[in-house]
Structure formats: structure tokens, C-alpha cells
Amino acid sequence: MTDERDFCEARFDRDGVTTWELRSIDEILGMDPRPTLRCPQCHGQFRAHKAGTTGQRAHFEHRKGHAGCPLKPGTFNGTPSRHPEALD
């Protein structure tokens, strides 16, 4: 299984208040500067990938994998848990 996601949570700081909002890969790739991104499930950091030249579509990936994340079924250990380096 690959670790590909179409949506992430992006961090926005407005008037000293931090919010995390769901954004699509197309929205994020169009943003400059790009906000900090995290996994909606385990809150581990995400990075955005543009579509590849070999037909791979644009997507998000965990920067570091996490066995407690059900959004990464290839490595999920069956028990959801926060990423050890979760972003809040």
C-alpha cells in the first residue's frame, strides 16, 4: 500500500489564534508560502508532492511514518494513536 492522501490539515495563525483547517492537495500546491501541514488522523507532519512525471498524482505523505495511523494502512498496527512528533 502506498501512503497517499488527497487531504491534510493546514495550520493558520490569525490574530494570535492557531487553527487547523482541512485543505485539498490542489489548494495547498497553489499556496505560497505553503502552510505547515499535518495528518488529519495522527497529527504527524505531512509534506505535499506534486504530480509526478510518471503518472503519479499529486498527494500528501507523512514526513515520518507512524504505525498508529489508520490512514497509512500498509503499516497500521490496528491501534490508532498520536504520532510521536504530533503537531498541535
Ligand SMILES: [Zn+2]
Ligand atoms: Zn497519520
